[in-house]
Amino acid sequence: MRLQREHPWPRTEAEALAVQEELRPLVRLVPLPRPPRLIAGLDVAYAGAHGAADDRVAAAVVVLDAATLEPVERATAVGTAGFPYVPGLFAFRELPVLVRALERLSSVPDVLLCDGQGLAHPRRFGLACHLGVLTGVPTLGVAKTPLLGEWTEPGPERGATADVHDRGETVARVLRTQTGVKPVTVSAGHLIDLDDATAVVLDAARRYRLPETTRLADRLCRDVAQGEGVGTPTGVSTPTGVSFPPGS
């Protein structure tokens, strides 16, 4: 995949905020242009996470057939976070390595399922929005815990939802993906709307709380981060050897 837009990665909070301010107006909330045929999950794992700028990170992208949820392609990349963990600026830690993984992808997914928030962000520009603007591909955020907002408890059944409001706006939806599990928070990223984002996540979470995309991406980047990589569920091999080789 090639990027539609690029920008230097900031080193300070002030620079990061400026980047968000500049790109935020580019976000477009519209229905998905067509039913997704290929959906991709993205995630990042850390080696001994400290929340510091020099944390070693590994990113993974796994592309699935939307109908069968079978993996069709995957890509990984390793590197350094380059930015400390700051709520609201979280994207600057994970986007650099995620983008490098995406650039190693030959296919172009119809939607990118990001691990984190989209519009449900203090400046309405979470990681999913940011990645959407950089790639020009529809994105959504599916987070395990909310970052902000107010909502009511959704019903107990799979598929139950409740809108998340913040400062007078509907910024996300809590979605119960399985009966009896804690809801996930879904928000639109770019080139998608909340209804479509919710539908995509629910359809991708057929068996577990989290969509299959993020589950597979999570396992893959964790394997890479620990230098494992032998024996994935589908029998595909991943890089074997030392974790984070001296060349990156």
Place this chain on the structure above:
DNA sequence: GCGACAG
């Protein structure tokens, strides 16, 4: 001022 705070 105090507490909360995606991963």
Place this chain on the structure above:
DNA sequence: ATCTTGTCGC
């Protein structure tokens, strides 16, 4: 995110 054993339940 990551550090970590057993344990309760379908």
